[in-house]
Amino acid sequence: MQIATATDQKTDPNAWKWADPSPTAAANTNDAVNLFSGTPSPNKIQLATTYENEIITGVPGSKPSQDIPGYSGLQPSLNGLQLENMALVLYGGWVNLQSPLSTILTHQYYIPNCTGKQGRTKSGGQTYLTCSTGWQWTPNANQANGLNYVMNGKSGVRDQLQ
Numbered sequence: 001m002q003i004a005t006a007t008d009q010k011t012d013p014n015a016w017k018w019a020d021p022s023p024t025a026a027a028n029t030n031d032a033v034n035l036f037s038g039t040p041s042p043n044k045i046q047l048a049t050t051y052e053n054e055i056i057t058g059v060p061g062s063k064p065s066q067d068i069p070g071y072s073g074l075q076p077s078l079n080g081l082q083l084e085n086m087a088l089v090l091y092g093g094w095v096n097l098q099s100p101l102s103t104i105l106t107h108q109y110y111i112p113n114c115t116g117k118q119g120r121t122k123s124g125g126q127t128y129l130t131c132s133t134g135w136q137w138t139p140n141a142n143q144a145n146g147l148n149y150v151m152n153g154k155s156g157v158r159d160q161l162q
Contacts, residue, residue: 008155048086048108052078055105055112058126062068071112072121072128074135078110085109085150088157092145109146113138 042050056077058070078086089095089109097104116133131134139147151158 044087044090045083047090048078048083049117051105051135052083052100052107052110055108058128059101060126067127068105069120069127069129069136072130074112074137076137078137081111088150089143089146092146092149094143094156095151107140107143107146109140109143109150110137111140111142112136 007099025059041118052066056074059068060069086109089107095107099107099151112129112131112135114131114133114135116131119132121128121130133159142159148156
């Protein structure tokens with residue numbers, strides 16, 4: 001998503017940067033911003049928010065056996081930085097969006113975690129998983145490649161921004 005500023009990148013000390021006065025560079029920068037938070041719709045932030053809500057509330061299936069349970073009391077909602085992490089995993093290709101929704105939801109950057117006793121309850125025809133100590137968002141250990149892509153303390157995309 002960065003843009004070339006010169007033909008010979010070896011001699012340009014700012015070989016890649018986000019903004020440049022040229023119209024091509026401005027279009028590239030706008031496309032990058034739009035991919036995450038503008039058009040096309042749905043953008044990566046919208047998808048991350050949708051998946052967060054589907055994890056929390058669950059998704060009724062056409063048959064009870066196809067229901068995706070929600071997580072009763074999952075708190076708090078993800079903040080902006082966390083939603084960006086979810087969007088970056090989507091951008092990086094670490095989630096196959098052609099997979100069934102139940103698979104997509106289990107491959108996000110964050111997933112619900114319970115350290116207590118788990119159970120099930122029904123409300124309004126929807127199944128919810130319960131946790132005696134409360135559900136908490138946690139980085140998804142089964143998404144190691146995505147976690148490393150976003151932030152691994154060495155070369156993740158967030159590390160490059162610091």
